[in-house]
Amino acid sequence: MAEPAYTVASDxxxxxxxxxxxxxxxxxxxxxxxxxxxSVAVWNGSxxxxxxxxxxxxxxxxxxxxxxEIPSGGVSNQLSxxxxxxxxxxxxxxxxxxxxVDTDPVVHASKNLPFLVQxxxxxxxxxxxxxxxxxWRSTTPEEVLAIFLVELRVMAEVQLKRPIRNxxxxxxxxxxxxQLTRIQRACAMAGLHVLRLMPxxxxxxxxxxxxxxxxxxxxxxxxxxxxxxxxNMGAGYCDLAVTATAGGVAQIKALAGSATGGEDLxxxxxxxxxxxxxxxxxxxxxxxxxxxxxxxVATQDAIHKLSSQDNVQIDVDLGNGSxxxxxxxxxxxxxxxxxxxxxxxxxxxxxxxxAKVEVDDLTDVIVVGGCSYIPKIRDLVKHVCKIxxxxxxxxxxxxxxxxxxxxxxxxxISDPFGSLDLLTIQATPLGIGIRANGNRFVPIIPRNTTMxxxxxxxxxxxxxxQTEVLIVVYEGETEKAEENHLLGYFKxxxxxxxxxxxxxxxxxxxxxxxxxxRVLAGVILPGSQQPAVPVMEVRMPTVDDGHGWCAEALHRxxxxxxxxxxxxxxx
Amino acid sequence: xYKTKKLWTPLSTVVRRAxxxxxxxxxxxxxSQIRSSSSRLETSSRVSLSLHxxxxxxxxxxFSAKSFCSQSAAKVDATTKRCWNCxxxxxxxxxxxxxxxxxxxxxxxxxxDYFQIFGLEKKYxxxxxxxxxxxxxxxxxxxxxxxxxxxxxxREYAAEQSARVIDAYRTLSKPLARAIYILRLxxxxxxxxxxxxxxxxxxxIMEIREAVEEAMDSQALNQIQSQMKEKxxxxxxSFANAYRSRNFDEAVTCIQKMTYYQRANEEILKKL
Numbered sequence: 044m045a046e047p048a049y050t051v052a053s054d055x056x057x058x059x060x061x062x063x064x065x066x067x068x069x070x071x072x073x074x075x076x077x078x079x080x081x082s083v084a085v086w087n088g089s090x091x092x093x094x095x096x097x098x099x100x101x102x103x104x105x106x107x108x109x110x111x112e113i114p115s116g117g118v119s120n121q122l123s124x125x126x127x128x129x130x131x132x133x134x135x136x137x138x139x140x141x142x143x144v145d146t147d148p149v150v151h152a153s154k155n156l157p158f159l160v161q162x163x164x165x166x167x168x169x170x171x172x173x174x175x176x177x178x179w180r181s182t183t184p185e186e187v188l189a190i191f192l193v194e195l196r197v198m199a200e201v202q203l204k205r206p207i208r209n210x211x212x213x214x215x216x217x218x219x220x221x222q223l224t225r226i227q228r229a230c231a232m233a234g235l236h237v238l239r240l241m242p243x244x245x246x247x248x249x250x251x252x253x254x255x256x257x258x259x260x261x262x263x264x265x266x267x268x269x270x271x272x273x274x275n276m277g278a279g280y281c282d283l284a285v286t287a288t289a290g291g292v293a294q295i296k297a298l299a300g301s302a303t304g305g306e307d308l309x310x311x312x313x314x315x316x317x318x319x320x321x322x323x324x325x326x327x328x329x330x331x332x333x334x335x336x337x338x339x340v341a342t343q344d345a346i347h348k349l350s351s352q353d354n355v356q357i358d359v360d361l362g363n364g365s366x367x368x369x370x371x372x373x374x375x376x377x378x379x380x381x382x383x384x385x386x387x388x389x390x391x392x393x394x395x396x397x398a399k400v401e402v403d404d405l406t407d408v409i410v411v412g413g414c415s416y417i418p419k420i421r422d423l424v425k426h427v428c429k430i431x432x433x434x435x436x437x438x439x440x441x442x443x444x445x446x447x448x449x450x451x452x453x454x455x456i457s458d459p460f461g462s463l464d465l466l467t468i469q470a471t472p473l474g475i476g477i478r479a480n481g482n483r484f485v486p487i488i489p490r491n492t493t494m495x496x497x498x499x500x501x502x503x504x505x506x507x508x509q510t511e512v513l514i515v516v517y518e519g520e521t522e523k524a525e526e527n528h529l530l531g532y533f534k535x536x537x538x539x540x541x542x543x544x545x546x547x548x549x550x551x552x553x554x555x556x557x558x559x560x561r562v563l564a565g566v567i568l569p570g571s572q573q574p575a576v577p578v579m580e581v582r583m584p585t586v587d588d589g590h591g592w593c594a595e596a597l598h599r600x601x602x603x604x605x606x607x608x609x610x611x612x613x614x
Numbered sequence: 615x616y617k618t619k620k621l622w623t624p625l626s627t628v629v630r631r632a633x634x635x636x637x638x639x640x641x642x643x644x645x646s647q648i649r650s651s652s653s654r655l656e657t658s659s660r661v662s663l664s665l666h667x668x669x670x671x672x673x674x675x676x677f678s679a680k681s682f683c684s685q686s687a688a689k690v691d692a693t694t695k696r697c698w699n700c701x702x703x704x705x706x707x708x709x710x711x712x713x714x715x716x717x718x719x720x721x722x723x724x725x726x727d728y729f730q731i732f733g734l735e736k737k738y739x740x741x742x743x744x745x746x747x748x749x750x751x752x753x754x755x756x757x758x759x760x761x762x763x764x765x766x767x768x769r770e771y772a773a774e775q776s777a778r779v780i781d782a783y784r785t786l787s788k789p790l791a792r793a794i795y796i797l798r799l800x801x802x803x804x805x806x807x808x809x810x811x812x813x814x815x816x817x818x819i820m821e822i823r824e825a826v827e828e829a830m831d832s833q834a835l836n837q838i839q840s841q842m843k844e845k846x847x848x849x850x851x852s853f854a855n856a857y858r859s860r861n862f863d864e865a866v867t868c869i870q871k872m873t874y875y876q877r878a879n880e881e882i883l884k885k886l
Contacts, residue, residue, distance in 0.1 A: 238762070268746065292750035455763035466754050493780055495773065554662070556758030556773045 070454045071209035071238045072199055073246070073446030076188065078138040078279025078304060081105045081117070085203065086451035087404040090462070091444045093333050094202050102439055104128070106135035107187045109173040109180055118194035129157040129336030131174030131327070134187045136306060138215070139279045141184035141229070142222030144591035145169040149302045152310065155324045157332050157339075166591020174332070183609050185229040192233035211450040213243045213442045215280040216300025216472045219518050219528035221584045238453050240558070242472055244273040244284035246445025247297050247411055247436070249467045251286065251449060252293040254435055256464065257369045266290070269406040271433070274391065274424050275442065278305040278412035283390055285398035291461075293468040296399035299390045303406045305346075305414050308380050312342045315379045316357065332360045341367075343467045344573060349373050377419050384419055391427045397491050402429050408511060411438040469494045475552055475560065478504075478524040478594075479592040479607050483556045487552045490520060494558065499551040502607040508540035511553045512548060513596065513605035516563050516583055530560075531585030532597065534605065538566050545569060548607055560584075628788055695723075695825050699768075708733065711775050712755040717770040718764070719756055727799055728782035738854045742787050749783040752776075788871045789850045793857075798867070803860045815871060822878045832886055841883045847873045 072085045072094075079101045083094045093101040098119050104117035109130045122128060128135065136153060143150050145162035150169050153160045161170040171187075172179035199207050214226060223240055230237050241249075246388055258268055268289040275282045280283050282300040286293045313320055317338060324331050341359040348355040354372035361367065377384065395402065408428040414420050415438040425432060437444075452465050470493055474486035479502055488498045506511060510534050519527025538546050551563040565578035587594060646797035679761050697713035698720065704710035709726040712719055729736045732748050755762075756779060758772040785791045794804050822838070829835045853868035 239759075287746070289747055289750055290754065292754055294746075294750065453759055453762050455761070464754070466759060468750075468753055468757065495777055495780075506866075556769070556776070590743050 045307065061167065067203075069207075069209055070456055071208055071211050072203075073211050073213070073443050073448070073450045073451035074192070075213045075243070075246075075443035075446060076138060076191065077105055078136050078278050078306060079105055079277065079415075080439070081191070081195065082440065083199050084440070084443045085462070086447055086456060089458070089460075091447045093440060093443065094199055095301050096198050104135070105137070105191065106133045107132040107190045108423050109175045109182070113177055116191040117193045118191070118198055120303070125340050129306060129332070129339050130327075131157045131159075131332045134158050134173050134182060135173065136279065137184045137187045137191075140300065141188060142168065142219070143169070152307070155310070155313075155321050155335065157336055158286055159327055166593075166595070172361060177419065179328075185225055185232065188226070188229035189232035192230060192235060196233060196235060199525035208234070208236050209238045209450070209454065211212040211239045211246075211401060211446045211453065212237060213246045213446045214240045215302070216242045216244065216284070216298045217280065217302055218281040219473065220475075220530055221518075221528055221586060239449055241446055241449055241467075242284065242298055242300070242469075243280075243412075243442045244275045244282045244298065245286070245293070245467055245469060246443075246449060246603065247273045247275060247441045248284055248286035248288070248293040248295060248445070249448050249465060250436065250441055250445040251407070251409060251433075252288045252291050253462065253465055255288055256291040256461070260461070265413055269334065270296075270400055270404050271407040272391065272395065272400075272428060273409045273411070274387075274403055274415075274420075275410075275412045276387065276420060277305055277412040278414075280304050281387055281390060281414075283394040285394055285400050291465045292468065293466070294468040294493075295491075296400065298392050298470060298472040299394035299397065301386060301390060301479075302387050303383055306347060307383055308376075308414070308417075309339070309342055311377065311380050311383070312346060312371075313338055315375075316342060316369065316371075317361075330363065334363065337361060338367070345371060346376065347416075350377050350418060372554060373418070380419075384423055388423050388427060389421065391424065394446050395427075402427070405430060409433040411436060411437060411441040412491050413439065431590075469558075471496065471554065473518045473528075474592035475516070475518050475530070475554075476500075476589070477550055477607075478517060479609055480605075481606070482524050484517050484519065484522055484524045484527050485551060485609055488554065494554050495556050497551065497553040499549055501610040502548040502550060503610050504538070504543050504548070505606045506609055507543050509543065509605070510538045510540060511536045512538065512607045513597065513601060514550060514562065514579075514607075515597065516562055516581075528587055529591075529594050530583045531562075531581065532593070533562075533564075533565055533579060533581050533585070535564050535576060535579055539568060539575055546575065547610070581591060695720075696832060699869075711752070711779075717755075719761065719768055719775055721771050722774045722778055728786055728795060731779060731782045732786060734786075736796065736799065738857050740786065740792070745783055745787050749779060752779045789846070790869070790876055793850070793853050793865070793869050793872065796857065797862065797865055800860075800862065802866065804866055810870065812867065815867075815874070819874050822874075823881075826878060826881050826885065829882075829885070835882050835886055839879060842875045842879045842882070846872055846879070849875065 070086055072083055074340065075082050082102050084091050085094065096103055097100050098121065106128060107114050107116045108120060108127070127133065134242055137155060139149055140160070144164050145168065146164055150160065150162060154162065158174065159170070159172040170181065171183060173180045173306045184219050196207050210230065212226060212230070214223065226240065227237050248271070255269055266289070268287055270287050273286065276493045279302065280300060281303045284298050285296040287296055288294070317323070320335070320338065324335050337359050338361065341357055345355045345357050349371070354370055356370050358368045359366070402600070405428055408424055408430055410421055410432050421432055448463070448465060449467065451463055457463055470491045471488055472490065474490045475488045476484055476486035479485045485500065487500050488496050492498070513532060514535065515524065515532040516530040517524055517527035518530050521527050535548065545568065547567045547569070549565050549567065553561045553563065555561070560583045562581045562583055563578055566575045567573070568575050627737055647732060652837065695710045697704070697718060699718040700713060700716035702713055702715040705714065709730050710720055710723065711726070711731070727736070731752070734740055745810060753760055753776060756767060756772055756775040758776055761769050761772045785795045797804060810819070822842075826835070829838060849868045851870040853865055855870070856862070856864035
């Protein structure tokens with residue numbers, strides 16, 4: 044075995060690698076790009092401060108409108124009326140579309156947005172376009188996010204009077220590593236360097252850790268460990284974490300998340316009010332866009348009102364001779380969205396279970412995000428956790444404040460009063476493993492493993508004289524391999540021809556301190572101490588856009604000829 | 615059945631992060647297991663993060679008894695330790711992983727064992743509740759997230775130290791892992807491959823396996839599970855006794871039992 048082990052690495056853009064920064068520490072800003080709203084916060088030397096745009100807003104709508112020659116986003120642009128957002132010229136909800144293929148149900152649920160989301164349902168990236176002067180102008184989620192991030196960056200640079208490069212971004216728990224690369228790409232397009240991508244509830248956990256520390260300083264709290272459940276539901280995602288906090292350290296015990304949010308509540312309500320709305324809208328004609336916009340505004344408004352009142356009068360003239368005039372009460376809204384609330388409840392139960400935490404162990408339960416204003420959401424959280432909701436946080440600002448704290452901590456800033464004496468110990472939000480045992484997903488690093496992490500499993504061949512095996516790497520929780528997120532694939536070749544089950548194929552997964560995932564695979568034959576072929580080291584993800592059909596194509600081309608199975612442990 | 619675990623250590627050594635820059639491994643040499651160095655222990659125990667998959671865990675712990683004896687005999691002499699960065703002399707009795715004067719993270723010192731990291735006396739029965747706080751204290755000093763702006767060298771130290779503390783925490787907080795580790799420090803190798811010769815245990819294993827397979831509902835499984843828990847606790851305290859009286863043969867038997875009960879437990883959890 045004289046040949047050196049060789050390395051297969053993906054291209055640089057997907058890296059989370061940090062360059063050595065200059066001697067003077069630049070404080071990274073915290074950015075929360077929500078599905079519906081976004082915000083920027085920064086450590087100002089003594090506390091976290093939210094930055095405001097020229098219109099004095101701390102929370103800005105997340106959209107980009109292509110109305111004029113130069114696209115403009117919600118940071119700088121002023122909408123003349125809410126309806127302008129739904130004219131087809133504005134692109135929004137990008138966080139629901141970024142890094143998804145056109146077979147994804149979340150993409151399909153976006154097809155009745157006023158702008159164009161076209162799918163071919165074959166696993167390529169969806170076609171997205173804005174209506175500009177009666178022309179569908181194409182764009183991509185990354186481009187929209189980048190335009191938006193540039194506006195946020197400029198806003199922060201003007202206010203902080205310094206160039207901004209490093210950011211800590213909060214992201215949904217359920218984002219795959221492939222989606223993370225798309226976020227990193229959008230940041231790179233905007234001239235920003237991602238210092239850290241933080242699952243949203245873990246940013247909230249860090250803020251909670253700081254608040255608990257503060258209370259000890261003020262002699263109000265005890266120094267013992269506190270366990271909190273964080274429930275964060277915005278327009279696009281529902282994310283949860285269980286955190287164990289002591290001494291300013293937030294240890295993430297478990298994460299759970301789903302692409303379930305206010306947008307789903309809204310769409311269910313729209314369908315309820317106008318049952319054939321989806322079919323009506325498929326063609327994306329000018330009149331239908333207008334109609335849909337009217338319905339959307341009215342429904343959104345009604346949902347907001349139902350948070351504070353028991354019933355609401357909806358009266359919307361759809362302009363084509365039809366008119367919806369209806370009183371909707373809160374029970375009706377809750378009934379229409381029953382499956383969503385059930386989903387939320389099951390996520391809470393799952394997260395507590397994964398954290399091995401009983402309801403009685405909880406010190407606090409924190410409910411944040413736009414949906415936290417919905418009474419049913421607060422009720423169901425209270426119902427499951429059996430304690431009152433924590434009151435010390437602004438539900439719309441918690442995630443961005445946590446991201447800003449992480450930005451300061453990760454930039455090496457220390458505070459004389461110990462306010463930055465903080466740390467988050469992260470856990471993996473999704474399992475990472477390979478396809479084996481037929482079409483099964485076999486996790487190698489299970490979900491909720493403390494990072495950095497490294498784990499290995501042994502596999503073997505399924506055919507006699509099998510000289511190659513295909514390693515297909517997935518991320519997710521579902522037993523069927525292809526229902527998880529594909530991260531990449533590679534072959535191990537040159538395995539000596541021996542009966543099936545003889546070669547030991549060791550697959551090792553390593554997530555380092557920068558959250559970079561490497562997959563190593565080696566082959567050993569019994570009786571030998573040396574690898575039969577050079578060990579493969581592959582940095583993941585390696586897939587690029589439109590990867591949905593890859594797994595299927597691989598299956599069609601190779602069948603089970605390159606399969607592997609796990610080596611059973613003895614009981 | 616051939617042995618399924620030889621690749622563990624070799625493969626792990628390929629990952630650069632795992633390798634302290636100064637250590638010299640000879641992972642592919644058949645003799646290396648006997649000449650096992652302290653760094654080799656480190657690599658092996660790092661892999662044992664996969665405690666989860668019971669089958670590979672024990673397999674990782676193959677190293678020479680001798681080197682451990684000598685190692686644990688060599689007491690850490692804190693007074694002679696100096697910070698690589700500011701040359702300050704390590705103060706106090708705490709293991710020197712971090713320099714308090716210049717706040718820099720020190721390179722991994724393999725002669726410091728997991729008990730020392732947690733400021734514990736080297737014994738099997740420990741107060742597990744106190745571990746988490748100490749673990750967090752260390753992470754607040756050693757976690758790689760906190761040294762972004764520092765040199766590459768120190769970032770590497772952080773990654774290694776922090777991973778080692780995670781390992782130490784996981785090892786000490788779980789009775790079986792702790793038992794195996796403490797025997798290892800005494801130079802006693804626990805070999806998973808060793809066939810069970812005790813007919814009594816063998817029969818028991820068969821019976822448990824059958825019971826699990828035949829269990830019809832979750833109630834039956836829960837019942838077996840609580841039995842397993844009881845048995846685990848039983849062998850855990852027999853281990854404590856055996857270890858205290860330095861009856862290592864008996865201690866190894868206890869570990870074998872604990873391993874089987876734990877696996878049975880995992881099987882039950884899978885079915886539940």
